[in-house]
Amino acid sequence: MKTRSAIHKKIVFPKTRGYICLTAHPEGCKHNVKSQINEVLRTKLTSKIKNVLVIGSSTGYGLSSAITSLFGYDANVLGICFEKPASRDRTATAGYYNIAALHKFAESAGKNIRTINGDAYSKEIKHKTIDTLRNHYGKLDLIIYSLAAPKRKDPFSDYIYTSVIKPIGMRHTTKTIDLSNSKVINKEVEPATIMEIHETVKVMGGSDWELWINTLLEEDLINSNCRTLAYSYIGSKATEKIYRSGTIGAAKEELEKTAIYLNEKLQKQVNGNAWVCVNKALVTQASSAIPSIPLYLSLLFKILKIRDESCIEQILRLFNNHIATDKLPLLDNEKRIRLDDIELEPDVQQELLQRWGNVATENLHTLGDLDKFKNDFLKLFGFNISSIDYNKPVDINVDW
Numbered sequence: 001m002k003t004r005s006a007i008h009k010k011i012v013f014p015k016t017r018g019y020i021c022l023t024a025h026p027e028g029c030k031h032n033v034k035s036q037i038n039e040v041l042r043t044k045l046t047s048k049i050k051n052v053l054v055i056g057s058s059t060g061y062g063l064s065s066a067i068t069s070l071f072g073y074d075a076n077v078l079g080i081c082f083e084k085p086a087s088r089d090r091t092a093t094a095g096y097y098n099i100a101a102l103h104k105f106a107e108s109a110g111k112n113i114r115t116i117n118g119d120a121y122s123k124e125i126k127h128k129t130i131d132t133l134r135n136h137y138g139k140l141d142l143i144i145y146s147l148a149a150p151k152r153k154d155p156f157s158d159y160i161y162t163s164v165i166k167p168i169g170m171r172h173t174t175k176t177i178d179l180s181n182s183k184v185i186n187k188e189v190e191p192a193t194i195m196e197i198h199e200t201v202k203v204m205g206g207s208d209w210e211l212w213i214n215t216l217l218e219e220d221l222i223n224s225n226c227r228t229l230a231y232s233y234i235g236s237k238a239t240e241k242i243y244r245s246g247t248i249g250a251a252k253e254e255l256e257k258t259a260i261y262l263n264e265k266l267q268k269q270v271n272g273n274a275w276v277c278v279n280k281a282l283v284t285q286a287s288s289a290i291p292s293i294p295l296y297l298s299l300l301f302k303i304l305k306i307r308d309e310s311c312i313e314q315i316l317r318l319f320n321n322h323i324a325t326d327k328l329p330l331l332d333n334e335k336r337i338r339l340d341d342i343e344l345e346p347d348v349q350q351e352l353l354q355r356w357g358n359v360a361t362e363n364l365h366t367l368g369d370l371d372k373f374k375n376d377f378l379k380l381f382g383f384n385i386s387s388i389d390y391n392k393p394v395d396i397n398v399d400w
Helices: 004-008 026-041 060-073 094-108 123-136 194-204 207-218 247-270 293-307 311-323 346-358 361-367 370-379
Strands: 051-055 076-081 113-117 140-145 151-153 160-162 172-178 183-189 222-232 273-278 336-338
Touching: 026 060, 026 094, 026 311, 051 060, 051 123, 060 076, 060 094, 060 140, 060 311, 076 094, 076 123, 094 113, 113 123, 123 207, 140 207, 151 194, 160 194, 172 293, 183 361, 194 247, 207 222, 207 247, 222 247, 247 273, 293 346, 293 361, 293 370, 346 361, 361 370
Parallel strands: 051 076, 051 140, 076 113, 140 222, 222 273, 273 336
Antiparallel strands: 151 160, 172 183
16 A cells, blocks of 8 residues: 555656646755745844735745745744645645745744735635734734736625736737747737726736735734835836736736825824835746746846846845835835836846847847746746756655
């Protein structure tokens, strides 16, 4: 008879479908989390931040925010994510393995983290969060909102909103990469309908962030001088039609308006602040799905080279310079924190737009770095890490 561990031990290789990876490697994800922790531990940090809520804590900027809070500032962290554990035939999601690893490293280091796994848009998870804060944390000093989801169930009507990645006004043809054969192609995208724009804003805008803050204020769980932050992106003229002036951009504009409203509200009630932080382009599970972004990133990597920042490096810069300090951050004219300064330097964008106009399949590897894009993408799921033997079976059934 097979033991439980034998049943769940298997050799795991990347299985991709377009911009989606259907498998994840637990040891690779553990390595990724440890690498971020090591990066944080190399920096001496001090702050008055004690209790942190990270809504969307399992991947990308949310995960890096949780790691920085835990290991950089010795804060107590409550994370919220929506991840799937392993089944008999399937690995867990990468985010599930990330959180499992983070819990183990935190426990070994005597750090305090709890994670609620469920739909952050729902009333149920908000109520569960309130109970957990009351029983184990107290009032919050920092609230990070870092959700990236394709759908959102309205907590009042149960209507399911679905986001789309489309231009607004007229169809748009953009260059992109067919990841199945590494060819540069033109992709035509139809314009969004009024309903599609509305639903994308409902999913990716600021309404759920506002619900979270209002709920926490009503429950008296936000400390004086608390800061809350949501992550956003603006990008280049090369991607403007499909991103910033498209449906996602409409949602991000609404998110930024929400930040201004929440900032005024928090100022009045708890002397707190709310901001949007505009980050630089990175390979993430969400960004890889956007037409033109894989090509844009490949070109950007080649131009920036060693000047490029990783996700954890950006979050460390954000916390050190803007968030975990008594000083107010330097904001742009739209009241946003900007971390995309290197990406949007005029000389960088001038070179990028020139390469964008000239790039084709034949010169892609000269003008861009597609290998780095693919490598960074697979690393998100725990693959392409030189220290790991992927021919060795691993236990895919990991808990936290």
